[in-house]
Amino acid sequence: MMASLKPPPRRPVRGSTTGRPIMAILDLLGRRxxxxxxxxLRGEALTFRSLQGACDAVSPTVLQQRLKELRAARLVSHDAGQGYGLTATARRLLPTLLTLQDWAETWASEEEH
Incomplete structure (x- = not known):
């Protein structure tokens, strides 16, 4: 069964039958x-090829699929002249991801001791 492009809030997603928006976004962000x-994309827009290289040469098929999903969720946009970039919606998510990164670094340091 193929996952839908956009995990819709208020409808079941993988791992949750509740349809809660948090579960929908976690489903989307948890995809490979x-x-x-x-x-x-947090810094600047990138072309498909540049993004593929930045992502350690992810396969073009997988990258294309994820970009479709992220565009359907209004997190990524595409401008033919600039490439792919984050939308305002995704930019509002960035502080949360940066906080999670800080937490993960602290967690990793604590685990090393």
Whole structure:
């Protein structure tokens, strides 16, 4: 069964029958390469090839699928002259991801001791 392009809030998604928006976004962000794509686009728009290279040469098929999903969720936009970039909606998500990154670094340091 193929996952839908956009996990719709208020409808069941993988791992949850509640349809809660948090579960929908976690489903989308938990898909292979989704977070990495958003992370690589945090600074500037990138062409498909540049984004593929920044993502450690993710396969073009997977990258294309994730970009379709992220565009359907209004997190990524595409401008023929600029490439792929984050939308205002995704930019509002960035502080949360940066907080999670800080937490993960602290967690990793604590685990090393």
């Amino acid at each position: 390469w989704s977070l990495r794509i958003l992370w690589e």
